[in-house]
Amino acid sequence: MKKSAGVIGAVVILGGAYLGATWYVGKQAQAELERVVAQANVRLLKVLGPDLGGGGIKLEISDYQRRFFSSDVAYSLHLKDEDGKPVDIKLRDHLQHGPFPLDALRSGDFTPMLAHSQAQLVATPATQKWFDSQQGASPLRIETRVGFGGTGKSAWTFSPAELVEGGDKLSFSGGSIEMSFSNDFNDNTAAGKFASFTLANAQTGENLDVKNIQGSSQTTMVAENDIKTQSSATIDTLVVGRAAEGAVTVEKLSINLDSRQKDELLDGALRYDFGRVAVGDIDLGSISVGGKARQLDVAALAALAGEYDAIQARHGAAGDQDLALTDAEEAALRARLMAVLASNPSLAIDPLVWKNAKGESQASLQVDLASPGGAPEQAVDVLLAETLKRVKLDLALSKPMFIQAFGQAQGDAQQKLQMEMLGAMIYDQYTSRLRDAGLIKVDGDQAAAAILYENDSVNVNGQAMPVAEFMQRAMSVLM
Template structure:
């Protein structure tokens, strides 16, 4: 055999070998795609359950046409609202099989891959306005590099949007981008994401309301291991501006929100925080607000079942009570780690923690008010600043004086009733209860439930604030 024939034969063998490997890799890629779709649906179901969402969101593979070197995959996102409205979004994916998909190499990725994915949103009745607003660009495009171990890097591109309707409403969004990194190793699966939106503008009723967001960034992760699930996420906004009828202007700067949850052994722990760095209303500095709240030991199975109920308000009490009682079995806890309002003149804070008793919904056997029947423990600490109240009206001397006088009068009345401690500048209330010792303390002094109720009743009758 001549050298040329040997080379041609060798080339033919290599081509056949690559075609065979590409076909095999294509089969593996299909299995990986189906696995990741299942993981996405599980994560969506968890998020809906946490928010007691009454609708449904599901991603489906509606068509998978696998070839030797590439596959065409059609996806469907079905959304069912709480009012049973149905929405459908379609996406198409051109999946190039590994081990060396040329499209990935063209983008600078030379390492072996299971597949390279190029997915885009398809125009439908629901999405056509989005395509029109993108002015000829693809509204959404995602490029994914899928490794043999399942690790996937997805780069997301969102086109600039200029949407206007006949009622004078307008949505403007600058070109935005994001990335999702998925890793599966040693029984642990984790997806990390980042999204960046340089600017987003909403105009309603030809400018009667104008909302502007600048410098919006989101990031987070979702993790699953040994049947335990966890998630955390953050959202940062450099500035939120609200203009109402060109007369009232509100600006909130340095907005930070964060959330997290963990589901382990069927129990859910979750936190949520807000931080508004600076609030301005018509150029007046209203200071900042911080909120940090959370829950512990919520029965995730029951929570998920409640999220599937179309209308909780119409649910029969005989059905609802057993589910809530099951949630109480683990003595769930609701807490406010910190709620703070502050301005240049002062700050006020609130912290609280309530751990519910398993008997909270059981019938009461006697007429005496037994706090331990409802809660295992309770703690609350409230501190109200007189100067902060005045500071909110610093530009209006008369209103500031009236607010100060009203606060001082109410605080003195509450102090005289024994509800708060007041030093002329700050009103403080501390309340704690421990079912184990059956002790209720108000401002570190023992008090009975009946006495506390009497104080509150007398304050209400007297028109007191506290």
């Protein structure tokens, strides 16, 4: 009797301890979620700047109903569309408290955790058509296991969808994204894949078809306010345009992004590699293009873009050519531009490579900018001269590659030959002019130029000259 009483007492104690732990963990889960949401908004503010991150996009917990063993949570992501109108995306989450959530135990996971989350998208005006394609079911489900110490894993599952509106038909294969978090949720890795995405218009014949999309990313907080990101994506085939008019086909497209942001300053490199580009039956070969930025103040740049968009909205201008700035608006834009230049940013296209069966051509351009020393009200030409600290252009052009690219504009063999002859004539004519002006060097079938502007002087292929002389030589080619 004493033994059975002791067992019962132990069970009661253990049960009470578990209930107490569950209550405590549930309370901690709420505090942790509120902290992570606040942290996400701070990051958005840093990346987008106060003009966009402060009012354009925000994540919030709109409702939190905490009970003993579980909680029901509602999240809202507030955005603005291109017209400035509010757009809301909402999630509903059923959160089972740790340390041993029931659904995790059912799946065979006995790891102690803070919470187990089962979230799904909720219908809003912005997502209603997506829901209609699922006969009312949620098209997005998210399962997340939140560990202790700022760790976790999340799986996002997108359902296939077929949407028809007007003459447009959208077909989506569905897909998945897997994420993991560590370092107090500051570090994360993600990988996702989608089999296909198609948007077609039967009336116009316009078509967008994307096959086998895969992507991955890794974000690491190196130090406080110092975030490093590496992302990549690949697409097997991308077709856009009207088939009857020769749609553009891209095969083996890859995108790579490396960036590091310290406070508001961003260093980044973005590269696109197009394995094969074709327009109809015309094979253009492969194209690679990379862009780089250094010491770019993203907050100041976002403020400049926001200022310009606000001015354009006030004027109701359809394009830049329709925009007539007032003195006050011009002064406001100049002030925003000076803030961008204050960090002495550098921008580059490096490299641009175009290859076909006959050869390869390359180009690279680097522009180092500086904050002008004079007053921002000074003339545009003076302001530009002070802003351009260093400009470097390198160019290498292959004659056989150029001729083939020129000739492919025609499908008929005789017309193609004529176009190749015309391409050769244009190449010879302009390379001769540029060579005579001392702006390029020609070596066999290769033309190359190396131009450097620095300290109010231009160096062309190793020969220094004043800016005025360089401009005269360039104008002589165009005359």
